[in-house]
Amino acid sequence: MRLDKFVADAAQLTRSAARGLIAKGRVTVNGQVCKKADYALKEGDSVCADGKSLASEEYVYIMLNKPAGVVSASTDGRDKTVVDLLGGAYPRRQLFPAGRLDKTSTGFVLLTDDGAFAHDILAPKRHVPKTYRVVLDAPVTPAMVEAFAAGVTLADGQTMQPALLIPDEADPFTATVVLRQGVYHQIKRMFGVLDVGVNGLHRTAIGGLALDESLAPGAWRLITPEEKALLQGSAEG
Ligand code: URA
Numbered sequence: 001m002r003l004d005k006f007v008a009d010a011a012q013l014t015r016s017a018a019r020g021l022i023a024k025g026r027v028t029v030n031g032q033v034c035k036k037a038d039y040a041l042k043e044g045d046s047v048c049a050d051g052k053s054l055a056s057e058e059y060v061y062i063m064l065n066k067p068a069g070v071v072s073a074s075t076d077g078r079d080k081t082v083v084d085l086l087g088g089a090y091p092r093r094q095l096f097p098a099g100r101l102d103k104t105s106t107g108f109v110l111l112t113d114d115g116a117f118a119h120d121i122l123a124p125k126r127h128v129p130k131t132y133r134v135v136l137d138a139p140v141t142p143a144m145v146e147a148f149a150a151g152v153t154l155a156d157g158q159t160m161q162p163a164l165l166i167p168d169e170a171d172p173f174t175a176t177v178v179l180r181q182g183v184y185h186q187i188k189r190m191f192g193v194l195d196v197g198v199n200g201l202h203r204t205a206i207g208g209l210a211l212d213e214s215l216a217p218g219a220w221r222l223i224t225p226e227e228k229a230l231l232q233g234s235a236e237g
Pocket of ligand 1: 100101102103105184185186187188189201
């Protein structure tokens, strides 16, 4: 495929806007600036515009570091959404968050327009682990670790699947939690029945893919095919 068509398709630009970007030297192919709009791309070539990798695929997969105060939705009448944080990128795609984080929670949100992929990551029977850093209003005790491992029963009677709770060695008010299911407000409710408040909740990984810590709150980037494979490799069944 010609470079200008690829850039136009991937960055959702008109062909002439794509040519403008290429002429200004803002597009690289395999790390080298390429100013030839008719450059013939080969299989596996990696194209970036302004340092951001452009997806050649049918679907888009984005890793976003959600700041507090933003809702995990595509649109919202009142609050800023994770899709708003993309700043108008991919306007013709129906992007949505694959899995939610509470408005007050921060960290890794995966955005995509690939419904089947999102289903694979989210379906309870696929058991994709989600990892969180939590800051608590009480130190973690061995009894709490055991309760998480046994499966906490929420106030409404639902018993959660066993979960990992690992206190920080240096600070027992901070811990890592690993869940394999996604019940509404699950972590806050699990700690709630143990009379512990959650002051901070940050998702650090989905399956085998960790949040890129170089992404500032609110920043995002496309995930690489290798990272996508890491996510898919985490799904069971
Ligand atoms: N559990 C919660 O309570 N909140 C989140 O945002 C994620 C997991």
